Amino acid sequence: xxxxxxxxxxxxxxxxxxxxxxxxxxxxxxxxxxxxxxxxxxxxxxxxxxxxxxxxxxxxxxxxxxxxxxxxxxxxxxxxxxxxxxxxxxxxxxxxxxxxxxxxxxxxxxxxxxxxxxxxxxxxxxxxxxxxxxxxxxxxxxxxxxxxxxxxxxxxxxxxxxxxxxxxxxxxxxxxxxxxxxxxxxxxxxxxxxxxxxxxxxxxxxxxxxxxxxxxxxxxxxxxxxxxxxxxxxxxxxxxxxxxxxxxxxxxxxxxxxxxxxxx
Numbered sequence: 001x002x003x004x005x006x007x008x009x010x011x012x013x014x015x016x017x018x019x020x021x022x023x024x025x026x027x028x029x030x031x032x033x034x035x036x037x038x039x040x041x042x043x044x045x046x047x048x049x050x051x052x053x054x055x056x057x058x059x060x061x062x063x064x065x066x067x068x069x070x071x072x073x074x075x076x077x078x079x080x081x082x083x084x085x086x087x088x089x090x091x092x093x094x095x096x097x098x099x100x101x102x103x104x105x106x107x108x109x110x111x112x113x114x115x116x117x118x119x120x121x122x123x124x125x126x127x128x129x130x131x132x133x134x135x136x137x138x139x140x141x142x143x144x145x146x147x148x149x150x151x152x153x154x155x156x157x158x159x160x161x162x163x164x165x166x167x168x169x170x171x172x173x174x175x176x177x178x179x180x181x182x183x184x185x186x187x188x189x190x191x192x193x194x195x196x197x198x199x200x201x202x203x204x205x206x207x208x209x210x211x212x213x214x215x216x217x218x219x220x221x222x223x224x225x226x227x228x229x230x231x232x233x234x235x236x237x238x239x240x241x242x243x244x245x246x247x248x249x250x251x252x253x254x255x256x257x258x259x260x261x262x263x264x
Contacts, residue, residue: 026067032119035076038067040122042077046086051097057087059094080120113193114170114249118162126161130220132188134176141173144235144246152176154185156192159221160249167256169219169229170249178244192245201244203236218250228253 026041042057051057058066063074078095081087089095118125137151145151153173160168172192178201188195193203213231229250236245 034069035073035080036120038063038069038073038077039080039120041067042081043086043120044122046081046097053097055097057095057097113191114160114168115191116193118160118167123162124164126164127190128159128161129189130157130159132156132185134185137173137175141246145173145175145243147175147243154179154183154188156188157220159219162256165255166223166252168249168251169223170247172245172247174245175243196244201242202238203244204239205241206234206236208232208234212253213250224252230256 032040042063045051057063057078060071060074060078063069064071067074078087078089082089082095087095087097115125115127133155134152135155136149137145137147137153141153142149142151145153153175156170156172156174158170158172159166160170174192174196178196179199196203210230210232212228214226214228218227218229229252232247232249232251234245234247234249235243236247238244
């Protein structure tokens with residue numbers, strides 16, 4: 001295997017936290033959780049075509065030796081790749097590449113923020129807020145959130161970028177009473193999942209609908225003329241099935257793709 005780049009690593013028990021790559025092996029860049037960085041490295045190798053669709057990845061033991069990390073870290077990284085639809089693991093046989101290794105992709109079975117999805121693909125996220133305000137919920141939002149009128153919500157509109165490339169426009173509504181009473185909408189930024197979690201409201205599940213759409217009223221600013229969007233409309237719930245967030249996210253076709261991994 002190719003020699004690794006001698007970049008620093010941060011490890012967990014059983015992993016080397018820093019230092020040179022193992023002999024003949026690879027090293028991981030610093031900054032994120034170790035298994036996330038390992039998954040990003042493997043994802044890059046998948047995108048580069050190192051393993052063709054259907055090709056078998058090295059074993060856990062081989063990857064552990066190659067990267068100088070524990071097998072538990074390797075397993076966590078492989079789980080992340082499988083959730084994103086990039087690989088499939090057949091227990092007792094091995095892990096195999098799917099045809100989905102080259103695009104920015106999220107598995108519909110995986111619930112995580114857009115920011116985390118972009119980071120997990122080894123890219124730099126940027127969330128530009130166009131607006132954040134408290135207003136009354138629309139009827140559609142109120143019904144989705146299972147609230148009676150009046151229902152004040154924190155309403156946001158955001159443009160999502162990966163490596164400075166626009167990938168989506170998003171419109172969200174969060175019941176105001178789920179957030180701190182002194183929250184100033186002007187200070188809202190970044191991940192809405194993180195905002196909810198900081199208030200003790202943790203999204204655990206979501207019900208989503210997906211369909212293709214287009215229209216001049218989608219988005220704002222510079223965007224592809226006549227673009228087709230994949231609309232992901234979701235309601236997110238906590239562990240007690242309380243609705244926390246209603247969102248309509250319009251993903252530009254070809255820039256952010258979704259997969260559903262089906263196994264037999």
